[in-house]
Amino acid sequence: xxxxxxxxxxxxxxxxxxxxxxxxxxxxxxxxxxxxxxxxxxxxxxxxxxxxxxxxxxxxxxxxxxxxxxxxxxxxxxxxxxxxxxxxxxxxxxxxxxxxxxxxxxxxxxxxxxxxxxxxxxxxx
Amino acid sequence: xxxxxxxxxxxxxxxxxxxxxxxxxxxxxxxxxxxxxxxxxxxxxxxxxxxxxxxxxxxxxxxxxxxxxxxxxxxxxxxxxxxxxxxxxxxxxxxxxxxxxxxxxxxxxxxxxxxxxxxxxxxxx
DNA sequence: ATAAATGCAAAGCCTTTGCTAATCT
DNA sequence: AGATTAGCAAAGGCTTTGCATTTAT
Numbered sequence: 001x002x003x004x005x006x007x008x009x010x011x012x013x014x015x016x017x018x019x020x021x022x023x024x025x026x027x028x029x030x031x032x033x034x035x036x037x038x039x040x041x042x043x044x045x046x047x048x049x050x051x052x053x054x055x056x057x058x059x060x061x062x063x064x065x066x067x068x069x070x071x072x073x074x075x076x077x078x079x080x081x082x083x084x085x086x087x088x089x090x091x092x093x094x095x096x097x098x099x100x101x102x103x104x105x106x107x108x109x110x111x112x113x114x115x116x117x118x119x120x121x122x123x124x125x
Numbered sequence: 126x127x128x129x130x131x132x133x134x135x136x137x138x139x140x141x142x143x144x145x146x147x148x149x150x151x152x153x154x155x156x157x158x159x160x161x162x163x164x165x166x167x168x169x170x171x172x173x174x175x176x177x178x179x180x181x182x183x184x185x186x187x188x189x190x191x192x193x194x195x196x197x198x199x200x201x202x203x204x205x206x207x208x209x210x211x212x213x214x215x216x217x218x219x220x221x222x223x224x225x226x227x228x229x230x231x232x233x234x235x236x237x238x239x240x241x242x243x244x245x246x247x248x249x250x
Numbered sequence: 251a252t253a254a255a256t257g258c259a260a261a262g263c264c265t266t267t268g269c270t271a272a273t274c275t
Numbered sequence: 276a277g278a279t280t281a282g283c284a285a286a287g288g289c290t291t292t293g294c295a296t297t298t299a300t
Contacts, residue, residue: 003254003299023289038257043290045255050186057186060236061175064289065186074234079241081248093235102242109199110218110235111185116204117227123206128274128279148264163282168265170280189264 001052007041010034012054012069020058020068020085058085077103127173132166135159137179137194145183145193145210183210202228 014021014029021029023042030037046067049055056070063083075088077100086101097105115123139146139154146154148167155162171192174180181195188208200213202225211226222230240248 005255005299007256036257040258040291041256047291059184059186060238061182061184061190074232075237076234077237077239079244080238081240081244084241084243088235088237097237100237100239102245103237103239104245105237105239107199108235108237109201110213110233112200112202112213112222112225112228112230112233113185113205114202114225114228114230115206116209118209119204119206120227120229130273130280132281161282165266165283166281172266 001048001054007037008045010037011042011045011049015055015067015069020066022064022066022083024064026067077101077105079103080106132162133170133174135162136167136170136174140180140192140194145191147189147191147208149189151192202226202230204228205231 010030010033011026014026023039023046026046027037027039027042030042046055046057050057050067053070055067058066058068058076058078060078062080063078066083066085068085068087071087073087073089075090075093076085077088078085086103088100092100096108099105135155135158136151139151148164148171151171152162152164152167155167171180171182175182175192178195180192183191183193183201183203185203187205188203191208191210193210193212196212198212198214200215200218201210202213203210211228213225217225221233224230
């Protein structure tokens, strides 16, 4: 995936601890070491890492997007107040739970991603 | 939920046909009848309708938020190219499908929403 | 050497907010 | 009349882009 730069290494390094951060949270962290760390560089690399499968972007209504190392896990719990996100191993996925870990669960959403018929046709042309 | 205005009725009316639209798609449609329909009014009412459970906001990485009448359904298929969204009745939910309706499925995500332990404690104070 | 990545600042997209005028009860 | 809602325009949050400079290979 292109050249290995100090910035890329620092970005990935910032994921080793802690919860799925927002871009701004990452930037704050990265600028403690390197005050000139560019916001553009961060966003460009986050996008690239998401494209190559290193990171995964997590979106939910009303919250800023968050990023996590892509472990392949597609089950998550998110706090609607602070935005904290935890991965959820398959074995922990039960329908209509009241609690997961320490989260008081309010609702859930299952989303399938794909390509609709019309867009499939458009791609073939 | 407050007064019934023409604008609110027009907004809900715009949902009777078609797929979960973005705010901008709705505005275009609403302005065909009423060219002065205000963007602010649209957004304020969309938020209010989401709060009172009339509408549901759908978010996914890389796409503008979309809105649909809240049928209580929490399973969806979304086209990663054009953003088209379909509800998915419970009976149609199968693990790792190749196709759903006419969508070629690429992946899926299950998200539980709740309140984490720390935020629960903060609320109690 | 040269292609790629960075930093900076400006632009962009989507959404919210402040304020005045209009509207419902 | 009084409170709510609409419209307008400006501001805001988050992300992307253009361009000159630096850096990895």
